[in-house]
Amino acid sequence: MRISAATLPQARGAARFGYDREAQKVGIVHFGIGAFHRAHQAWYTDRAMEAGDRDWMIAGVSLRSAAVAEQMNPQDGLYTVAERSAAGTDLRIVGAVREVLVGTGEAGAIVARLAAPETRIASFTVTEKGYCRAADGSLDLNLAEGGFYPLLADAMRQRRDAGIAGLTLLSCDNLADNGKQLARLMGEYLFARAPDLASWFEGECRCPATMIDRIVPATTGADRAEIEAALGLSDEAAVVTERFSQWVIEDRFAGARPRWEAAGAQLVSDVAPYEMAKLRMLNGAHSLLAYCGLAAGHTYVHEAVADPGLRALAERLMREEAAPTVQAAPGQDLVAYADELIARFANPALDHRLIQIAMDGSQKIPQRWLETLEANRRMGRTCPAIEAGLTGWFHHLRGANGPVDDPLADRLGSMARAHDDLQLRDLLVGPQGLRIE
Template sequence: MSANPASANAASVTLSEGTLSSISGRVKTPQYDRAKVQPGIVHIGVGNFFRAHEALYVEKCLEMEGQEAWGIVGVGLGDGPDKRAKADAVNSQNGLYTLTEFSPDGSTSIRVIGALLEFLHAPASPELVLAQLANATTKIVSLTITEGGYNLDEATKEFVLSEPGVQHDLANPKNPKTAFGYIVESLAMRRGSGMGGFTVLSCDNLRSNGKVARTAVVSFARARDPELAQWIEANVSFPNSMVDRIAPSVGSAEVAKVNALSGIDDRTPVIGEEFSQWVVEDDFVAGRPAFEKVGVELRDDVESFEAMKGRLLNASHMMLSYPALMCGFRIVDEALRERAIVDYLLAFLEKDAIPIVEGPVGVSLDEYKKNIIARFENPAIGDQLLRIANNGAAKLPIFLSKTLGELLNRGGSFERVALCLASFNHYLRGADLNGAPLSVDEPYLTEGDRTLIGSNDPHAVLKLSPFESLRLWENDTFVAVFDRTAARLKNEGAVSSLKQAAEAA
């Protein structure tokens, strides 16, 4: 996201609290008095997805009477000039920003979101972040810190205490760097002052994300003080949730486009598809907004929704991204215009994934499959394949390992997953099959992984630490399919490989 002002036409309204009344009637503005809103939620990880998803649901709650206690304070953990500039840009607009939703037919809906009251840059002001977390008004601490941000060992599922940021936070509790350092120190402060806990609400794409968040927070706390860990287990809730909405990156071209549509000079606009879903366990130890009145599904079977989304939608995103990049595509909907890609995705869903996924009660997996393809085909979104592909070392095991593990156990077809991994192998080397450069962002690869990638080992990608528990390089049947697929990808190209993978039994 660009934090620089877009070049706006002369009629553009500079976005701030004082200019809301000047905004065109075609743009919806906050229908409540922001001066009366108090912060009840602290959100760590203020990215585009959070601002297009959770913040929108909270915005709709704030429009209802009696919901003034649920404003949001955002927290950014990352350091560096770009991160500081982002916080400055958000705060210069009093936390306001535009959300433009694009329907598949090309129509748009634009609104100004007012739920985000302030953005705190944690490295610059750790004491302010801790004070807000420890404040009695804070009832919910929500998270979008990426799938790999929970710091769990992929094989053991245990919290990695040796991670440098964790070690720093254990030694410097008043000046933390990680989300867990901030959460645990603030809970220690609340405990010390006789206050209760809050709800930690993960909004990341993880199976059982509430349980994962609990493991991370409690493990960190136990390493610091076992009694504090016991208090947290008794006074903090960690509901599981399933989140779903495509919110692509916003560069300078997208900023100019949506600002022209809205007539607003917005430094931090967000765009998203029309579709949005949020399924949450109703386990909020300190209260919550009236989510049930604004479209949030409060259910006891969140894990079945998580399984459906992770193993169908998110897995399809990963299955799509690497072969499509090898074809030379960079935008999702453009890739879907290649029939071989559509057939390959449908074959993965119909032959590999759906037969071993049990969907939630009342949900048709066949309709869900059709909806996935339709969402990917939406030409108005312009979602970037690299946005999906990046951080694959963390995402691929989460969304594909269980399906691949079951295929290995029952002797299913490996051709489609093998093509994904062979394409991932090329992506890691920073270029597509035509030699065009790819910007690779893989922060969770170890030094050993990077050494493997730089080696001549044809099975290096199968030996990367994220896939270690599957022992793929030891499975002769899978290796044979992988070798055949990798050779085909190199010699015949991506489209031919996609066609043959789709046709495999």
């Protein structure tokens, strides 16, 4: 029997929300309602409503695949978050999701949700490639037509024409300066496709920067079976994560927002130091462990960080290569942050697959490694750990770990097979990031 509104009273062994879901309006439309969003932003929103906030239910959007809709809609949007550590597992049933819409067949319903007066926020976890950027960082208009941009443009026109206030567009993805990037890319789309909306967007909408930190492995069949045994109900949308969670948000919204701080979020004037530390230290070390760990025959992050040689590389990347390039905010302790990251990576209860982290390297490596590499070059320093990671990535591109999951897989794979590591590094890596012709 699956979890749903009807079967919820039968659930056991889990904390749950106490608010009346049916009485709450949808206030957020979220693009990319995968496991990461469900373990993070939706989890924060659920706890904010539990603390007394109201009318912040989430309408999720899957732009292409109906898989998440098929998981969540039969469950009335309910799902379980399993927080795992060496001490055990805690379960919480989250009630913040109202529905999941699919872009391929429900574009009109998505636009209607975005245009509704009660919707104040459109948020995003679409991964780096979901922003449809060209190699030079500008918007690829052809790709953008299949993304969220035209849906937002249609909704903005309806809001403007009806005299409804603008939206907050909240990127929750691992992009450096994600708020400004989203504002720039959305502006480029409007300038090209709907120039009459460009000034309205600039005047009425806001794109705050965010930094999100929570490790969320892909949920396995074994995970779902374990949760079902504890809950007494099956849950096709369950997610597994660590106990640690951090969300730093620039306090710059177009209108109302949930009181996410009631659930532990930090509202600040400048996200940049937190974002840079996460991208260069956590994400940089994750990618290093992924490519070098796969080459060493490991499957999971906790296995890779238990390898003395790989742990030493990860420590060097975080402490000696990345941390010196981060101008920490007051009270931000990068030494303690590195200590905490190693402990989190070593969590034996979290089976975070290296191959999952290795996906989409062309979209991740510029901000995770190359900015650190360039900052050290300007200081006259070398980065042996990042260089080892690049070598691991080059081997990955040649298919050493199986099929390469990357939007530029064919082009990069051809380049990698045609050149040795030194030649490939000279061809690809430059001060301005990846050079992909």
